[in-house]
Amino acid sequence: xxxxxxxxxxxxxYQQIRDRVVEAIASGELAVGSPLPSTRQxxxxxGINFHTVNKAYDLLRREGLLLLNRKNGAVVQRDxxxxxxxxxxxxxxxxxxxxxxxxxxxQGMGDREALAACESTxxxxxxxxxxxxxxx
Amino acid sequence: xxxxxxxxxxxxxYQQIRDRVVEAIASGELAVGSPLPSTRQxxxxxGINFHTVNKAYDLLRREGLLLLNRKNGAVVQRDxxxxxxxxxxxxxxxxxxxxxxxxxxxQGMGDREALAACESTxxxxxxxxxxxxxxx
Numbered sequence: 001x002x003x004x005x006x007x008x009x010x011x012x013x014y015q016q017i018r019d020r021v022v023e024a025i026a027s028g029e030l031a032v033g034s035p036l037p038s039t040r041q042x043x044x045x046x047g048i049n050f051h052t053v054n055k056a057y058d059l060l061r062r063e064g065l066l067l068l069n070r071k072n073g074a075v076v077q078r079d080x081x082x083x084x085x086x087x088x089x090x091x092x093x094x095x096x097x098x099x100x101x102x103x104x105x106x107q108g109m110g111d112r113e114a115l116a117a118c119e120s121t122x123x124x125x126x127x128x129x130x131x132x133x134x135x136x
Numbered sequence: 137x138x139x140x141x142x143x144x145x146x147x148x149x150y151q152q153i154r155d156r157v158v159e160a161i162a163s164g165e166l167a168v169g170s171p172l173p174s175t176r177q178x179x180x181x182x183g184i185n186f187h188t189v190n191k192a193y194d195l196l197r198r199e200g201l202l203l204l205n206r207k208n209g210a211v212v213q214r215d216x217x218x219x220x221x222x223x224x225x226x227x228x229x230x231x232x233x234x235x236x237x238x239x240x241x242x243q244g245m246g247d248r249e250a251l252a253a254c255e256s257t258x259x260x261x262x263x264x265x266x267x268x269x270x271x272x
Binding site: 019022023025026027063064065078079080081082083084085086089090093094096097098099100101102103104105106107108109110111114115117118119121122123125126 | 155158159161162163199200201214215216217218219220221222225226229230232233234235236237238239240241242243244245246247250251253254255257258259261262
């Protein structure tokens, strides 16, 4: 996994790391059991403090996506194949989706354009995820 | 507009106020020119500090959705009828959409279910917005 962050972004670095890992899991690039770089390694690669990487990994652990332990480091614990999400996740996610889509509508994006963006983004994840292991 | 916040939520109060206003604009409940309650009034209604309301209104101002001035207070400056969003908005929004949809896929929500959630949320906004001014 090539993980890059934008040091000039308003989005905190730990959040960017978390977001990139979530996207890599969704796209099938990281499957259950995949190891992530150690916090010190990733911090050195990105030129950031290892506490920042720790914060990102801990957030992913609390979300149920990573398993952290002293022996194996950070390992993906959940992906698209792990069964349906918990009810509390779906409820919270739906509320955040509502706010994000409201933002687009309030800013004047047409509903067709917004829906097309949802569709093409989802297609990219699922095509990539399904493509894993198939002949090239 | 009935604006309610959840004091026990992990989402900061100013963010909740901002989100509810965005949703009210998207649903057509607040159109261009609609006045919002004064910061002191809303703070008193919600039982919170008026600096928190100020922070929410200022965020909405920076997003181009509210106009703030001493004479008229906070007034909606932009809604779905104000033309297409700025390119930098669309770029940033698309990146946030990608992360949010990735979260659903990583947590095991099927792509059809995720797309259906997008579709029904958008339909609710646009039906309400279009319903404004039509005969009951």
